[in-house]
Amino acid sequence: MNLKLTGKKENFDKFLVKVDELGYAINDSLPINWPLSLTDSARLLNEMLGNKRLKVKQETVTTSDNVAIQIKTTIQDMELQVSTSLDTTLDSNNQVEYILNWWQWQISCQLALIEAISSMYECPKD
Numbered sequence: 623m624n625l626k627l628t629g630k631k632e633n634f635d636k637f638l639v640k641v642d643e644l645g646y647a648i649n650d651s652l653p654i655n656w657p658l659s660l661t662d663s664a665r666l667l668n669e670m671l672g673n674k675r676l677k678v679k680q681e682t683v684t685t686s687d688n689v690a691i692q693i694k695t696t697i698q699d700m701e702l703q704v705s706t707s708l709d710t711t712l713d714s715n716n717q718v719e720y721i722l723n724w725w726q727w728q729i730s731c732q733l734a735l736i737e738a739i740s741s742m743y744e745c746p747k748d
Contacts, residue, residue: 625738629704637704638743641697644674645740648733660725667729675701678732682724689713691720695731697739708735 627634647670656663671678679696691712698705710731712720720727 625706625708625742627704627706630702633699633702633704637699637702638739640674640699640702641676641736641739642743644670644676645736648736656729657726660729664725664729667732671697675699678735680728680731693727693731695735697732697735706735706739708738710734 627637629637648667651666651670652663653659677698677700679698681694683692683694684690685692693710693712694707695710696705696707708731710727712727
């Protein structure tokens with residue numbers, strides 16, 4: 623997974639630290655069985671993102687042949703003017719599950735992006 627940060631380069635490190643700290647806070651606060659309580663989990667995640675002044679945007683696109691669904695999750699720090707995104711593609715086998723569990727997929731994609739950013743911070747490539 624290769625994430626690319628965009629925005630003010632001088633703030634990249636601050637952004638990585640902020641999101642890494644958020645990742646630890648989520649691990650401490652979000653219950654392991656979060657999919658069983660999606661309303662509470664979404665509220666808690668949104669609250670934690672808001673406290674860090676981070677904004678998440680998600681777009682879902684279906685290919686014209688209906689073979690795949692792509693979820694693009696973007697996290698942006700308006701204060702630091704830095705953002706990055708992660709694309710998750712679901713093949714046709716997962717489309718029915720996505721439709722039935724779209725809220726869970728939305729949260730999963732947000733958590734995956736936060737985890738990927740934390741990995742960038744904790745294991746930088748030279």
